Amino acid sequence: MIINKMMLHQFRNYQQQEIEFSPGVNVLYGNNAQGKTNILEAIYLFSNGKSHRGVKDKELLMFDQTHGDLTMFFDAYERENRAEIELFSDKRKKIRLNGVALTRVSKMIGYFQTVLFCPEDLYLIKGGPGERRRFLDSAISPLKPNYFTALVQYQKILENKNKLLRQMGDYPEFVQTVDVWNEKMCETGARLMVYRSAFIKKLNEICGEIYQEMSGGKEQLQLRYKPSAEVMIEDEVSVKNQLLEIMQQTKIREQAAMMSLTGPHRDEIEMYINGAQVKQFASQGQQRTVVLTMKIAQIELVKQSVGEYPVLLLDDILSELDKSRQSFLLDKICCNQVIMTCTDAYAIGRGENKSFYSVHNGTVTKES
Numbered sequence: 001m002i003i004n005k006m007m008l009h010q011f012r013n014y015q016q017q018e019i020e021f022s023p024g025v026n027v028l029y030g031n032n033a034q035g036k037t038n039i040l041e042a043i044y045l046f047s048n049g050k051s052h053r054g055v056k057d058k059e060l061l062m063f064d065q066t067h068g069d070l071t072m073f074f075d076a077y078e079r080e081n082r083a084e085i086e087l088f089s090d091k092r093k094k095i096r097l098n099g100v101a102l103t104r105v106s107k108m109i110g111y112f113q114t115v116l117f118c119p120e121d122l123y124l125i126k127g128g129p130g131e132r133r134r135f136l137d138s139a140i141s142p143l144k145p146n147y148f149t150a151l152v153q154y155q156k157i158l159e160n161k162n163k164l165l166r167q168m169g170d171y172p173e174f175v176q177t178v179d180v181w182n183e184k185m186c187e188t189g190a191r192l193m194v195y196r197s198a199f200i201k202k203l204n205e206i207c208g209e210i211y212q213e214m215s216g217g218k219e220q221l222q223l224r225y226k227p228s229a230e231v232m233i234e235d236e237v238s239v240k241n242q243l244l245e246i247m248q249q250t251k252i253r254e255q256a257a258m259m260s261l262t263g264p265h266r267d268e269i270e271m272y273i274n275g276a277q278v279k280q281f282a283s284q285g286q287q288r289t290v291v292l293t294m295k296i297a298q299i300e301l302v303k304q305s306v307g308e309y310p311v312l313l314l315d316d317i318l319s320e321l322d323k324s325r326q327s328f329l330l331d332k333i334c335c336n337q338v339i340m341t342c343t344d345a346y347a348i349g350r351g352e353n354k355s356f357y358s359v360h361n362g363t364v365t366k367e368s
Contacts, residue, residue, distance in 0.1 A: 001113055001308050002075045002337045003043065010061060010068035011087070012038040013362035020366065024353035025338045028364070029345035036341035036359045040116065040313045042070050043339065046083050047114040047142055047310075049095075049105035058089040066090065076112055076308065083112065106152075110145045113302050113310035117295045117317050124294070125271065125279050125287045132269045139298050140199050143305045147195045154188045158265055161185060166258045175255075182247045185263060190239035192264040197233040200225040200269065202304075206297035207290075211273075214289055214328060219273050221290060228266035285322075292325055296332050314340035318348070 003021045008014040013035045028036045041060075044052045051060060061068045066089040074081050086094040095102045102108055116138075124131055141148035161181040168175070204223040211221035229246045231239055246262050247254075254261050271278035271290060278290055302310040312333050318326050319342065342348060345356055356367040 001311050003072060003311055004075065005073045006042065007071040008042060010065045011042060011070055012060060012062065014038065015062065015362065017364055019357070019364050021339065022355040023337055024355070025340065027345055027348050027354060027356045028339065028341045028359050029343065029356065030359035031343060034359045035362045037315055040315050040339065040341065043311065043313060044114055044116055045070065045085060046072050047112045048138060049109050052116055057087050057093050060087055061089060074112060083108070106145045106149050109148050110142050113142055113306060114313055115295060115299050115302065115310045116313040116315065118315035119317060119320050121295065122288055122291055122320060124291050129268045133267055136196055136199065136269070140195055143302065144195055147192065150188050150191045154185070154192060154264065157181060157185045157188060158260060158263065162259050165254060165260070168255050182244065186240045186243040186247065189243055189263045190236045193227055193231065193233060193239050194236050196264065196267065197225050202301060203294065203297050206300050207293050210296055211289065211293045214293065221293060222272045224270040226268040226270050229262045288321065288325065292321070292329060296329070299333065299336065309336045312336040312338045314338060316341050316343070318342060
């Protein structure tokens with residue numbers, strides 16, 4: 001997949017900007033707070049339907065503006081494509097793909113693929129389970145649009161059930177209504193868990209090979225999916241029935257806690273190097289190597305799933321890696337179109353496959 005051109009209008013700090021990208025490595029350089037990451041955010045928006053910064057659509061608009069739009073021309077699946085996103089301060093965004101209006105964001109997800117690697121990802125291991133669940137959700141959703149649909153449904157069901165549990169003290173008659181939400185929650189949750197289990201199995205296989213290569217064959221990395229409850233992951237029906245049984249057993253505890261205690265919203269990924277837990281026993285260098293391995297493996301999974309390499313977005317990540325890890329990453333991504341940001345263009349080094357863009361105060365200028 002290759003982005004050819006992008007146009008931004010009243011997006012973040014860009015009043016009006018057109019950028020033509022090259023098929024190889026595109027380096028966006030400049031001081032901090034000039035708008036480099038905003039460009040990556042715009043590209044990510046086309047692949048995941050939302051900002052990687054976790055903000056609302058209206059926050060993507062230029063200050064004091066009520067409307068903005070983005071257009072991207074890209075090659076994917078052996079054809080040229082045009083995607084458009086309109087943003088509004090008071091209503092949902094509008095999306096068009098090749099001139100056709102899409103009724104849901106999920107219709108766009110999966111058509112254009114990116115993998116984003118930013119400094120925050122280095123906290124994937126040090127952070128709480130929520131960080132690792134976010135990694136799962138952002139990695140699986142573009143590959144399996146049905147997963148994204150189920151995820152949105154599950155989050156709404158969870159919110160409604162928790163709201164009900166908080167009201168139980170005042171309205172004990174709501175106890176039967178909880179069973180209704182449990183049924184919906186287990187059905188949708190089972191779908192998420194089956195997808196997650198299959199994804200982590202594939203990710204583990206690729207990560208194991210990459211990490212062994214990076215460690216010179218001295219260390220072995222293993223990833224395991226750890227659901228919030230003791231559930232055998234087989235088919236969706238089996239998982240749903242197991243979840244229902246567990247929720248029935250924990251019903252009184254949930255009422256006391258006033259929150260749902262079981263389900264994919266409490267899942268975890270466990271990571272081990274030579275049998276020792278990465279979070280507890282790995283050095284900082286080992287932890288960074290694990291995250292780097294997972295990102296490279298994610299790229300390979302996209303290639304395996306859709307037959308094309310994704311566009312790789314690197315947000316000032318090279319400055320966070322030592323020379324050996326920089327070299328390993330750059331060697332592994334030679335097949336991708338890369339769009340990366342940095343503050344020092346000279347640190348990247350010139351080359352035939354690289355194009356450089358100066359970013360200053362919401363203006364992008366390509367070097368001739």
